[in-house]
Amino acid sequence: MSYLDVPRLHFSGLFFTGPSTINNYIHSYDPSVQLTNSQGQYLKNQPDQGPAGWNPLGVAQWWLEQCTVLSAVGSNGAAVPSSDTVIGAAMQSPSPTTPMSDGTGGYYDLAKMVDLDTSQQGRSALYGVRIACILPNGAGFQGLMSVPELRQLGPRISGAGSSWGAVGTWMGTLLNVVWNGDISSSPFLVSLKAASPQALNVKLTVDLHQNNPQNVFTSGDQFCYGRVLGSIGPAAPTELPQVVPGRCVQTATSSSSSLAAAMMKTQGGPRLSARDRVAAQTIAIGEAREEAKASAMTATAPEPWNPAYAIIRQVGTQTLLSIDIGGCGLLNATPPQQPVTSDGTFENDSCVVGVVNVSTGKFTAFVNGNLSLPPQYQTLTSTAKNTTLVKNSCVFSFPITAADGTSYQTNPLAIQVNGTTVAQEYSSGLWIDTAVSSERLQCGMGNTVQTQLMVQKFGNPVSGPVGVTSSIQLDDGQASTDISVGIGNADATGRATVTTKVNVNQLQLPPPRVPLDSQVYFVVMTDANNQPIGDEPLEGASLSVLLFDAYTAPANPTWNDVSEVFGAYARMYPGMKSRFDISDQATVAGDPQAVLEHMDIPIEDPAYMPVTRDLSPAKVAMIVAWLKTQIKQT
Numbered sequence: 001m002s003y004l005d006v007p008r009l010h011f012s013g014l015f016f017t018g019p020s021t022i023n024n025y026i027h028s029y030d031p032s033v034q035l036t037n038s039q040g041q042y043l044k045n046q047p048d049q050g051p052a053g054w055n056p057l058g059v060a061q062w063w064l065e066q067c068t069v070l071s072a073v074g075s076n077g078a079a080v081p082s083s084d085t086v087i088g089a090a091m092q093s094p095s096p097t098t099p100m101s102d103g104t105g106g107y108y109d110l111a112k113m114v115d116l117d118t119s120q121q122g123r124s125a126l127y128g129v130r131i132a133c134i135l136p137n138g139a140g141f142q143g144l145m146s147v148p149e150l151r152q153l154g155p156r157i158s159g160a161g162s163s164w165g166a167v168g169t170w171m172g173t174l175l176n177v178v179w180n181g182d183i184s185s186s187p188f189l190v191s192l193k194a195a196s197p198q199a200l201n202v203k204l205t206v207d208l209h210q211n212n213p214q215n216v217f218t219s220g221d222q223f224c225y226g227r228v229l230g231s232i233g234p235a236a237p238t239e240l241p242q243v244v245p246g247r248c249v250q251t252a253t254s255s256s257s258s259l260a261a262a263m264m265k266t267q268g269g270p271r272l273s274a275r276d277r278v279a280a281q282t283i284a285i286g287e288a289r290e291e292a293k294a295s296a297m298t299a300t301a302p303e304p305w306n307p308a309y310a311i312i313r314q315v316g317t318q319t320l321l322s323i324d325i326g327g328c329g330l331l332n333a334t335p336p337q338q339p340v341t342s343d344g345t346f347e348n349d350s351c352v353v354g355v356v357n358v359s360t361g362k363f364t365a366f367v368n369g370n371l372s373l374p375p376q377y378q379t380l381t382s383t384a385k386n387t388t389l390v391k392n393s394c395v396f397s398f399p400i401t402a403a404d405g406t407s408y409q410t411n412p413l414a415i416q417v418n419g420t421t422v423a424q425e426y427s428s429g430l431w432i433d434t435a436v437s438s439e440r441l442q443c444g445m446g447n448t449v450q451t452q453l454m455v456q457k458f459g460n461p462v463s464g465p466v467g468v469t470s471s472i473q474l475d476d477g478q479a480s481t482d483i484s485v486g487i488g489n490a491d492a493t494g495r496a497t498v499t500t501k502v503n504v505n506q507l508q509l510p511p512p513r514v515p516l517d518s519q520v521y522f523v524v525m526t527d528a529n530n531q532p533i534g535d536e537p538l539e540g541a542s543l544s545v546l547l548f549d550a551y552t553a554p555a556n557p558t559w560n561d562v563s564e565v566f567g568a569y570a571r572m573y574p575g576m577k578s579r580f581d582i583s584d585q586a587t588v589a590g591d592p593q594a595v596l597e598h599m600d601i602p603i604e605d606p607a608y609m610p611v612t613r614d615l616s617p618a619k620v621a622m623i624v625a626w627l628k629t630q631i632k633q634t
Helices: 187-195 257-263 274-294 511-516 559-572 585-590 592-599 617-633
Strands: 008-017 061-073 090-092 111-114 125-127 130-134 140-145 151-155 166-180 200-207 225-234 247-251 308-315 318-324 350-356 363-372 377-380 387-390 395-400 413-417 420-424 430-434 438-442 448-457 469-473 483-487 495-502 518-526 543-548
Touching: 008 377, 008 387, 061 111, 061 225, 140 187, 140 200, 151 274, 225 387, 247 413, 247 430, 350 420, 363 395, 363 413, 438 448, 438 495, 469 483, 483 518, 483 543, 495 543, 511 518, 559 585, 559 617, 585 592, 592 617
Parallel strands: 438 543
Antiparallel strands: 008 061, 008 225, 061 090, 090 130, 111 125, 130 140, 140 166, 151 166, 166 200, 200 225, 247 308, 247 420, 308 318, 318 395, 350 363, 350 413, 377 387, 413 420, 430 448, 448 495, 469 518, 483 495, 518 543
8 A cells, every 4th residue: 555545645834944055065064165155144155155055054853834634535435525524624733833742741853854975965764754634523543654765856846956846755754653532523534544544655856946035025935945845645564665566657757868878877977965966957948948049949859757667456347547747747837937936736637547458569548547746736835835736746656447458467658748758657667676775884894784676667576586686886987885785586476585785894985074984875677677776767776874983982972082073063063053063072971861852762763863863873882981970070
């Protein structure tokens, strides 16, 4: 089961996140690099905005805001009527305006958004996202989301040239869901609880994140706010939270030379960061349009879409196809005017879903495969952001008829816009994805970590040898043997174990990475048909691994040992300094218990420190040991 299954609800609204951006640039870690001018103002050198970036005082907080349930699909696949009180229900997470009681007299911490590494910002993870659905009478459900990682990060607005023009998705599962109060006024919630009482799968598609600090007081388009399209459906606790157990309609090949070049990953050279890659893609889309104009073309073919997830299920007596196109297409915008703006509506707001015959190449539309977005649009007028919400979060379900036949069972699904194929499933029908898209490991020969691959063919699990091969690359594009990846056979559920093993006791870090104390590796996986695994076509890696260098802690750590770490974090994350200056010995020694409570907790906890999760476990253990000695002395 997944968020595409039924019963399913859709919500839309805003999200907020204000990450620190000093760590976006590797040279900022060098203590000799000046981050501020003589007046203490952070430097933002154009065009890359280093060394401090666009939000140097950010503290990585993340929350939902002004989100409501706009539609739902019942267990029978039919739309839920507006008389059901779930329609219009509030969808909330812990935030400054919507604090959430933890039931013990306190409140849950705000979620945090964390990049894996300065060279891998396309796997931003969310720690501590707690989502609640609240009916008018206060009843509903709430649960803590498993840690989702950013996936399918791609272009959204032609010519935007920044991460504001990007779209991405977070997917996870609400575990140990708590149902409270009388939900009988919502037959939908009653059916959702019956179908999946303990766990619910969540998909968040996010875009239009305003990262221009000049907009901090701009009513209707405020700094750090973006749009979210959310969907929640049933889930089993044993399922892979970040993987759709179905099919993936992949990005079609571009006919534009500039766009095709931007979509390709760098071979044998330094790879672009996620931020720069998406910016290059949005610029390339604009260039492709200029190419078309220069060629005196009266009309241009639609650009390739980002991938779409789909499932086909038997629901009662009908076969239901559900497909999510929320992250696929480009948005209407106002280039070349500056600044570029967008109302959130889609350039191509209708499409056709069908099947491609592998033998003939002929596309045949499903009888009910015509999808239209305008009826789903709903305007949000807000001080934080004026935008267009989408009532069904761009997730469509329609019955497959007898006239459609059964060719979809052995032939690829495809999406067409104005007669052009913009996305198509691999002809082999294979869809293989990783359970997680990033891992953290401590250096040391033989250290391992495991995850899983999901292997599907035309939506059905595949068992036995998976035929997946992998290669390991550094961020400069060179091959590496520091780690290796082994993949076992898939079981009857279509899952195979992936084991990442460390092959070195000590890292040989290039000078720019020495202050980071770690190395990031990009694992590129392909199947037996040389097709990429997961979202590797967009991201350039199926799996990213952050390997911390070896560290031997002193037997009796002192402030000098601890301050070396704390001082570096105080420099890199000054937004925390005004709250608690960890670089000051008197401040830390005055309340070591407060620091310990944030460092001696699971890494998944939103209150964990350092919030960035880029400090090695060995150094965390050293600091924890020192803090405990300080507590004993007080």
